[in-house]
Amino acid sequence: MTENVKKQNFWARYSWIMWAVIVLAFYVWSINGLQFSGLQESAAEVxxxxxxxxxxxxxxxxxxxxxxxxxxxxxxxxxxxxxxxFVSAILSIPFAFWAARAPRENKFHLRSTSGKFILVFIRTFPELVLAIMFIKAVGPGSFAGVLAVSIHSIGMLGKLFSEALENMDRGSEEAIQSAGGSKADMWVLATMPTIMPEFLSYTLYRFEIAVRSASILGMVGAGGIGTPLLFAIQTRNWSRVGIILLGIIVMVTAIDFISGTIRKKLV
Amino acid sequence: MDKQQLPQRPFAQKYHVKGIGGALVFLALLWGSSVMTGVNWGEFFTNLDQFFDLLSRMAHPAWEYTNIVIQPILETIQMALIGTTIGTVIAIPFSILAARNLIKNSVVRGVIRFILNLVRTLPDLLLAALFVAVVGIGATAGVWTLAVFSFGMISKLFYETIETIDERPLEALRAAGANNTQVVIFAVVPQVLNSFVSYFLYTFEINVRASTVLGYLGAGGIGVYLQRSLSSFRYDQTAVIVLAILVVVIVIDAVSNNLRERLQ
Amino acid sequence: MSDESVLIEFDNVQKVYPNGTVGLKDINLKIHEGEFVAVVGLSGAGKSTLLRTINRMHDITGGDLKIDGASITGYKGKELRNLRRSVGMIFQDFNLVNRSSVRRNVLSGRVGYYSTWKSSLGLFSAEDKQRAVDALKRVNMLEKLYTRVDELSGGQQQRVAIARALMQEPKIMLADEPIASLDPLTTTAVMDDLLGLNQELGITVLANLHSVSLAMKYADRIIGLRGGQLVYDKPIAEVSADDFDGIYSEQAEIKGGAVNG
Structure with a gap:
């Protein structure tokens, strides 16, 4: 027994050394792996x-x-x-029900686990690649950007919506059911009013993120301010880069403020 | 029973002013946005076959490309790690200066927070385009991009954590005659260390995702190959890259989530 | 009391949950029309389960349960919804939609009488709108008709919930720990409301209560559960305060052999 205690002490006392070695090795590997090009001579000037x-x-x-x-x-x-x-929020609702786990289900559940995996896949699929794919379908321009944002945002909104469904208070549903309501009654009279403010709040939050990504999608030709920005950078037209950056900063700040204010009122 | 006993319903509620007004504003925005972006669902559905053609080509990944992809995807992780670390190191002093309970001078706090807010408005790819212009094509631009990006994010997470700590140990140390640096080291650090490491890992996760596309603009990593395969219409190679990204992101997320749970 | 007035009859009722937990065991019980029955027992004794078998929010796994002489265990679809419509229920946590108005919450108690598309669009008849006003008036909450529920106190919310249940025009009212989330003052108001329904409208009330003193103050009859079994059943006149040691103690012995079910 005493030896056992000693062993645990030993492990507790010295395990940090192992962690330190692992972390250090990771850093050495990273620093050696990267080819630091060194600053170009023109860097200071640029x-x-x-x-x-x-x-x-x-x-x-x-x-x-x-x-x-x-x-x-x-x-x-x-x-x-x-x-x-907006399109994404609508598309996300069925995905949310697909991925949400019912209250008393196991951690692994074929429907919800597969839904969760699909959402991870959508989240990971680079938005930029989606934009390029949609450009092939509808030509360059902001419509391709709309489609890319619509599909990519499902990954995050679907996840947030399904978590909201999993954590929602089911009491009012029970009340409607016990009053003789059908499934549809439960959904319309209890589920929707309970969950909608949360869905709206998440949608607004996602909108804040979408504004940032819409401002760079133009770099691949999917409309918006990104196209002239990339062009200005490549032609080294720095005073134009300056005004576009200012524009983006003001836009993002304003949207964050407006959306944040509405979200505070919602919840 | 007579109506007099009913409570007065406010005008706004009776005629659903909020609901109807909100719906009108929303529809106007929707209509305006559709016009401005030239939404054309007809075109979308008629050209859908092209989109599916592209998908079907992606459905047959060029597996032999996997060997070529491994090195750049590792480089992506390396970029993310170094970038996040640099960003975090710079973020620490800034987050201390931005914390309400440590810095009583509201001017200093205001200026610092203003800088942090500015940095956070800039999307990652925009930073990448700028850094490629400054330091040239390559992983260095990616590292700097991620450093600045994570700096903005981590500073905010850190100062919000610092603001929620228990104030009593700080008071005790001040009462014992400690200066500000000593207060930070002996009372603040022990309280926030775990959340800091947890946020570092979280930002690292996000940076791994972000770094996979930075190369599209020349900032190193797997994105360079992404751009190459897309511009040469080799969608079978694109598929391999997307799958590789998926695997790496899932693995990094799992490891990092596991570590973060242990920290709690 | 004669057998004619029996409203709810438990006949050897069993309830075993899918995970193997025994919810109810060998319950034999007759509830008469117009009674105010208090159900007492420790948490986990099966009180909530007992109540929820009556409106089939929980299905029993053995025995039979009759209301008005008709077995309800096989009810499905429309029949089941009609049963639930005739049984009102209020809950420990009120179970109102917090972000909707009092009016909308109360009207939603009427869903059993409407088709889904009508109730979803809020197409309630003028008669039912008046019914909602009357129900709220009965529980003294009329002045809050247009208020949002989350602006009300706990006691007020429970009274709105009672008004909602009244909309069903129920014969039976189930109250699952109706006062467990309330302070002593509002407790009295809510219990008085329930008593009013029982005495003035003749609704049969079954209430799960933690507090024996409240049970003795309001009920006509007290039944006790422990470990899913009926261990006590007496009309209020025969109840004495120290009967309850058996129900609330961990020992299996039952004082006084009080079961008469």
Whole structure:
């Protein structure tokens, strides 16, 4: 017995050494594996130009009535995110029911486990690749962006929705059932009103994320502000990069604020 | 029974002002967005065969490509680890300076939080495009991108954790004459260490996901090959890459989740 | 009392849960019309299960259960929903939809009388809207008609729940720990409401109660459960306070051999 205690003490006392070695090895492997190219000679100069551009943005690009200016494209970006999130929220509902585990079910359940796996797969499938695939189908432009956001967001919204379903209070459902209501009555009178605010709140949260991704989807040709941004970076038009960055920062901040305020009221 | 006894229903509730108004605003937004993005479901469904053609080509992955993919996918993990670490190291002082219970000077806190909020608005690929322009094509750009990206995320998670700690040990140490640094080391660190490590792992998970596409813009890792296969229309190779990403993400998530559960 | 007035009859009822736990064992019990029955016992003794077998929220696994002389164990679909419609139920945690108005919650008690599409669209008849007003008036909650439920206190919520159950025009009211989440003051109000239903509307009430003193104050008859078995059954006139040591103690001995079921 005493030896056993000693052994445990030994393990407890020295296991950190093992962990330290593992972590250290991981870092050595990573640092050796990466080929640090070293800074290009022009790096300092480029950084300086970027900074200069950021502080001297090209204001004339803000609005020129062509429809290709910052103002129009920022709104196009928001439209992509909004529409994509909306479509995704609707598509996510059946996925949520697929993946949600009923209260007294086992941890492994064929329906819910398979649903959860599908959601992981969708979440992992890079949004950028989806955008490129949809460009093949509908041509370059913001519609492809909408489709990419719609499908990719299912991965996260489906997961959040199904967790909300798993954790919801089933009391009001029981009450409707005991009053002689059918399954459909339970769903409409108890489940929906209980779960909707949570679904809405998650959808808004996902919208905040979609705004960020819609602003870069243009880099592969799926509409929004990303296209002129990448073009400006590649042509080293730093004052235009500056104004676009400002535009994105203001847009994201404003949306986060508005959406955050609504979400606080919902829950 | 006569109606007088009924309570007054407010005008807004009686005519469902909130519901109807909200629905109208929502429909207007929906309509506006559809016009602005040129949504055309007809076109989508007529061209659906092309999309399925693409999917069917992806359904036959070029397995021999797996060998080529392994090295860059490991590089992706390495980038994520180093990037997250650099970001975390920079984030620690910032999160201390942004914590309400440690820094009483609201100007310092305000400035720091403003910087952090700015950094967090920038999407990862945008950072990647910028860093590729600055340091050139390669993994270095990816590392810096992930460093800045995780810096923004971790600082916020960290200062929120610091703000929820138990204040009494801090008070006790201050009463015993400790300076600010001593208070942090002896009273703050022991309380937050576990959540810090947990958040580090969580950010690492997210960075592994993010790093898989950074290469699309030239910032190293598997994304470079993703771009190559897509632009040469080798969707069978794309499929291998997507599957490889899936495997790596699931493994990293599982390991990291396991470690995080142990930390609690 | 004569057998004609028997409303609910438990005939050797058994309930075993799928995981093997015994919920109810050999229950033989007759509840008469118009009675106010308090069910007492430790938590886990089977009180909730007993109540929920009456409206078939739980199915029994052996024996028979009759209401008005008709066996309910085989009911399905429409028959089952009609049974549930005639049995009102209130719950420990009220089970209201917190984000809906009091009015909508109370009206939802009427679902058993409507087709699904009508109740979903809120197409309740003027008569039923009036019924909701009357039900709320009975529990003194009329002034909260348009208030959202989450703005009410626990006691107020339980009274709204009673109003909702009244909408069913039930013959039987099941109350599952109706006052366990309430403070002493609102407890009295809720129990008085239940007593009112029993005495003025003639509804048969079965209430699970933790507190023996409340049971003695309100009920006509007290039954006790332990480990899923009926261990006590006496009309209130014969009840004495120290009878309950047997029900609430861990020992298996039953005081006074009180079972007469």
């Amino acid at each position: 950084s300086k130009s970027i900074m200069h551009g950021l502080f001297h943005p090209e204001w004339s690009y803000f609005y020129d009535g062509s429809g290709e200016d910052l103002f129009s494209l920022i709104f196009q970006t928001l439209a992509i995110a909004f529409l994509g999130t």
